[in-house]
Amino acid sequence: VQLQAxxxxxxxxxxxxxxxxxxxxxxxxxxxxxxxxxxxxKEREGVSCISGSDGRTASxxxxxxRFAISRDSAKNMVYLQMNSLKPEDTAVYYCAxxxxxxxxxxSSPNRFLIGLYEDWGQGxxxxxxx
Numbered sequence: 001v002q003l004q005a006x007x008x009x010x011x012x013x014x015x016x017x018x019x020x021x022x023x024x025x026x027x028x029x030x031x032x033x034x035x036x037x038x039x040x041x042k043e044r045e046g047v048s049c050i051s052g053s054d055g056r057t058a059s060x061x062x063x064x065x066r067f068a069i070s071r072d073s074a075k076n077m078v079y080l081q082m083n084s085l086k087p088e089d090t091a092v093y094y095c096a097x098x099x100x101x102x103x104x105x106x107s108s109p110n111r112f113l114i115g116l117y118e119d120w121g122q123g124x125x126x127x128x129x130x
Contacts (some may be wrong), residue, residue: 001025003033003121005095010127011085019080021095021121028052028071032101033078034112035069037091038123046112047093048080051105058106063089085128092123 007019021033031052038044048059048069057069068081078095096117101108110116 001097001119003095003097003119005093005121005124008093008124008126010129013085013087013128013130015085015128016081016083017085017126019082019093019095019124019126021078021080023076023078023095023097026097028073028076030099030102031097032106032111033069033071033095033097034101034106034117035078035080036094036096036112036114036117037089037126038094039088039091042091044094044114046114049101049106049111050078052102054105056106058111060112082126085126087128087130090126090128092125094120094123096120 002024004022034049035047050069066084071078097119098117100116
């Protein structure tokens with residue numbers, strides 16, 4: 001199982017970015033893919049989740065209405081469209097895969113429990129300037 005995140009960069013407050021997570025070595029059907037982020041000095045937190053089996057999604061309250069997760073199963077890609085970016089969105093963003101969350105679904109209260117994610121991509125840095 002491999003995941004590779006890309007698409008980070010420097011953007012002004014109010015701007016947009018789209019992150020990409022290229023996956024390989026596994027079938028979407030059995031996994032959930034989530035985006036996490038970690039800001040300097042803070043713990044890693046879940047941002048958005050998409051279920052591999054049915055495409056259902058869930059997002060953290062802090063990004064609802066601004067971020068959208070999507071997938072292209074044919075290309076084995078997961079995306080995070082980030083709009084109306086704020087300086088507090090500055091962080092290293094990671095994509096990760098989980099079978100337990102894939103089984104339970106992204107509606108599970110444990111959808112962002114880090115210990116349930118077996119496989120992680122390298123991070124991509126997003127910096128939002130004010």
